[in-house]
Amino acid sequence: EVFEMNNGCICCTVRGDLIRIIEGLMKRKDKFDGILVETTGLADPGPVAQTFFTDDDVKARTKLDAIVTVIDAKHFFGQLEQGSEAEQQVAFADVILLNKTDLVSPEELEKVEAKIKGINRYARIFRTQKSQIELDAILDKGAFDLARILEFEPDFLHSGHSHDHGDEVTSLSIGADRAVDPDKFQKWMGALLQIKGPDIFRSKGILAIDGAPRRYVYQGVHMMMDSDWGTPWKDGEKRASKLVFIGRNLDGENLQRGFNDCLK
Secondary structure, three states: OOOOOOOOOOOOOOHHHHHHHHHHHHOOHHHOOOOOOOOOOOOOHHHHHHHHHHOHHHHHHOOOOOOEEEEEOOOHHHHHHHOOHHHHHHHHOOEEEEEOHHHOOHHHHHHHHHHHHHHOOOOEEEEOOOOOOOHHHOOOOOOOOHHHHHHHOOOHHHOOOOOOOOOOEEEEEEEEOOOEOHHHHHHHHHHHHHHHHHHEEEEEEEEOEOOOOEEEEEEEEOOEEEEEEEEEOOOOOOOOEEEEEEEEOOOHHHHHHHHHOOEO
């Protein structure tokens, strides 16, 4: 069943329509397995994702599973030159279908994939033709499920660092081996997202809180943030903390300094 919203862009003017449709669907939730929200090719995924965090009723009755982005391998670089939308959609993605791979050479495909990883090194990339892929590769990913971040991203705590590239959208990670003071972290992250939130598309992290037996799992979409306790630390396991940021104008050194001030 398809509900079409025609009175504006889904990322801004019809967020209210999206909320009303979801609320209506919840009245007969036993009739379907899930909800797929398809935006236009020019949509900013951020406000759509925020809908599932900002509306109390939607947040209580649904969970955002993952953001899936389809990329045209043939025209990707041209689309990047036309505006910021393509770059933002890559930055927000949890899963990327690199499509039309049969229309480019192996060398061109490698260049496209390298550019994607330069923007968002944490998304899973699948090379496809005519967008053909097994559904279990893109559904039930739990990318926004705080309890499953490590399950689906086992290398999260071991990913590398990227440097600032000015106005380009990039991804970077910061970390520490010392315990984190939770109050200092909440104050720092809250202030950071209030000031830099428009430029920080996605953020997430696994923290070793001082004296806590469980991981503290955090994630954010622009200015919205959510956190909860995750799985217990194992006996003898190194308790390291890692934060990942995807966005524009990211200053890795400044972010690391701010995070260091949150450590015990």
